[in-house]
Amino acid sequence: MANLASRLHARSHLTGSFTLRSGATTTEYFDKYLFESDPKLLDEIAATLAPLVPPGVDALAGLELGGIPIAVALSMRTGLPMRFVRKEAKPYGTCRLAEGGRIDAMRLLIVEDVVSTGGAILDAVRELRAGGAKVVEALCVIDRETGGVENLAAEGVRLRALYRMSELVA
Template sequence: MTSPLARRVYETCHLTGSFRLRSGQVSDEYFDKYRFEAEPALLREVAAAMTGLLPECDALAGMELGGIPLATVMSQLTGLPTVFVRKEAKAYGTQRAAEGAAVAGRRLVVVEDVVTTGGALLASCRALRAEGAEIVAVVCAIDREQGGGANLAAEGLQLRPALTRRDLEAAVAGG
């Protein structure tokens, strides 16, 4: 999909250099999602594109850190409650990994900014399932198309990206 949104995201977020990804892989390019998440109009536009990918669900589950602003804006656009998912449970207070809306017995859509291999997502989805949630889909802003979709599918999770690496590259190549 070559789109004005893909072009704006690419121009705002694409960096070149040497970058170590969360997966441990090294890449000569990087999509710095914090750059679009820091721009209110662009954040809202990306979140709106992501809401169009939502299946029927009870709540959104925003992944720490980049999925939280997206899930928050998506919640504002849809009226769905939001769960904020920590990378690990905090050691004090409620000692929970998921904050906000309850997850037990609820159908959740997990919200992430960029997916590479899906490793962090898989761990969080397992934790949410252990708390009694049903994960109906994972929606992300950008799929780097480096195995994340297949890794999620292997555990019965469908990845629904608003934009893919191919979309972003096509948008800049097209003009």
């Protein structure tokens, strides 16, 4: 796993000035699209994430946009179906928040790329629960260690990360 961490860092770690979704600024950034666009690295990430999928999950819920490639790769590794979760329900066509099948009464595992405060996951969890889904866990590639674990726990969602930011920059 140390080799994967090293390759993930080499492929996607950037330095400079960056603004996060939460509005916070940082000088270190992991460009998720750089590791998600590398098919071999993405497949290895999915293979390493697969054992972290808890038993009893009915479907993976990949969050728009960065969680989608990871959820697809993880779905192919685990055989679990997935749902494509939008930031908000589209106002046309099916008008659904989640595409790919029903969510009511389903036990969903949120799949995300990088988590800072957990805001995107919390937004999705609230909407999915309102649609009848049961969401108690989330899985991500990188936890930036900036409050996401605690914020999600306050809403009854456990976050499991493949790597913490401190592990990747060490």
